[in-house]
Amino acid sequence: MYTVDLLAVGRGPEVVEAALGFVGGLGYRVLGSTTDEEALSILGREQVRLLVIGGGVETESRKVLTTAAREHGATVIRAERRGRGIEQYLAEEVVPALSE
Numbered sequence: 453m454y455t456v457d458l459l460a461v462g463r464g465p466e467v468v469e470a471a472l473g474f475v476g477g478l479g480y481r482v483l484g485s486t487t488d489e490e491a492l493s494i495l496g497r498e499q500v501r502l503l504v505i506g507g508g509v510e511t512e513s514r515k516v517l518t519t520a521a522r523e524h525g526a527t528v529i530r531a532e533r534r535g536r537g538i539e540q541y542l543a544e545e546v547v548p549a550l551s552e
Contacts (some may be wrong), residue, residue: 454501457550459526460484461491463519464508470538480550488513492520502525504546507531516530519545 460471464540468484474503483498485491494500497516503521505514505528514530521528529549533541 454481454499456481456483456494456498456500458482458546459491459494459498459500459503459521460506461488461503461509462531463484463508464506467506467538471542474532474539474542475546475550478547483493487514491517495524495526500524502527502529502549503522504529504531507533534536 458475460468460482460485463470463486463488470487472482472484483494485494495503502519503517503526505517509517518528527549529546531541536544
């Protein structure tokens with residue numbers, strides 16, 4: 453049913469790439485974006501299962517992305533790393549959500 457398991461949206465390309473590498477390396481289908489426009493385009497053309505919005509994404513952008521994701525049936529997670537490295541955060545918070 454889903455064409456994309458995880459869409460990661462963040463403002464830092466290195467963080468988005470790290471997320472894609474880690475989750476993609478586990479066999480999930482992943483896409484990422486550093487812009488709202490690209491993320492909205494992906495949400496409009498793909499069946500996205502889970503949208504993770506990075507901590508650096510501005511409040512207004514979060515609202516727009518969350519609304520669009522929910523309209524397209526995606527679950528939304530607001531990233532809260534709380535000092536954890538990206539891989540630790542993904543392993544503890546995101547991968548379990550994908551495994552459900």
